[in-house]
Amino acid sequence: MITLSEENYLKAIYHLETGEGRAVSTNAIAEKIESKASSVTDMVKKLADKDFVNYKKYQGVSLTKKGRHTAINIIRKHRLWEVFLVDKLNFSWDEVHDVAEQLEHIKSPKLIDELDAFLEFPTHDPHGDPIPDKNGVISKSDKIKLSKAETNTYCKFVGVNDSSSDFLKYLDKHHIALGCEIKVLGKESFDESMTILIEDKTLNISKTVSNNLFVKTI
Amino acid sequence: MITLSEENYLKAIYHLETGEGRAVSTNAIAEKIESKASSVTDMVKKLADKDFVNYKKYQGVSLTKKGRHTAINIIRKHRLWEVFLVDKLNFSWDEVHDVAEQLEHIKSPKLIDELDAFLEFPTHDPHGDPIPDKNGVISKSDKIKLSKAETNTYCKFVGVNDSSSDFLKYLDKHHIALGCEIKVLGKESFDESMTILIEDKTLNISKTVSNNLFVKTI
DNA sequence: AACAAAATTTAGACAAGACTAAAAATATTT
């Protein structure tokens, strides 16, 4: 049996591991999980005992196959619940995270598969992140950061990097919604801000914003 | 903030309190929650500190207004989730309990009201139990135990007393479903078994069964 | 009313998960 706390650690380690190539540091986990490094050391030992992670003192942590599988399953649940909340219960994309953090820990062999079917097997959550399938396979995507797109190219907005409520509300305010078409009109070299055409309006966005929008060129 | 454990205690106390008229005993709570009396004493003190229950040493426990309100809200969540599982996710009525026990603890101001609306404001759960409304009001019903029904009366099956998986499967096997019409054909005085007509078939049921079926006379 | 039985509470212990402060190992700088 896996505890709620253990699940949260695995999820954090998974996200850190896929960001960075190498073994995840104690400090990085502590920051992500908003705890202290000493607490992480304790928990990581427990996870290693249960064969969820590989751990050598002072050398960082990596997920085992079992650990990765478990983490992906939690992420699958999280994202499916997000789709449910938005599609069926009128939540907006900036409201779903905290509730999904709770729902992702519900344990039922049947529940998630039925939910998946009920939602008609969605492939992406409301923020554009891919939903792992039953076997833990995650579809790769050729999305890039908008900040990397060339001037005068057309692209489609397919996901966010930062899914904080504040950022999502900023996007709503400017009518930037998943699926929108964007034309890159130009970039300023001094502050790396960018001018884009979206929904027939020109808009100037900061580097921070363009770095947190994923697009596909079309 | 209320913990998961505290919520489970409140729910247990609520169910025991509405069964019996008087204050709930430590032992009764321990049995319901499958723990030990000493653990109950500890927890009950904490609940009293937080003004969820009234408690005097050796004198049993009763819910305060705040405690009852909290308990009813948990029961509302439990029953709404049960409806969701049965109506939308193809769970059968004997499969929902364990999952609903987990889902009832999800905290979100918005989630339950939206779920309620999504389910079109159901009044009863899949076992025939009433769903408290937003304000904690529970519809009273004139249901009686089938064992109390007179010979030769007609009635409608509206709820179960025992909602254990085994009992529910027994009912499924004999095609006894919520809403069925039942005619009481006779009772044996020596073992209090009962012969009924249901779905055009006669069936002999034990006292245990007739005691766990709620009906309304029609 | 006194005694036995049952129920309840207290005292002390334990596991999980977190923390602080101090020690140890690794990284970085000069």
Add this chain to the structure above:
DNA sequence: AAATATTTTTAGTCTTGTCTAAATTTTGTT
């Protein structure tokens, strides 16, 4: 390569929720 800074681990403590065993109160019986 030594000195310093940073990171990580250890040691010891705390809280929550549970337990067992012993003590206490209440209840039931003669």
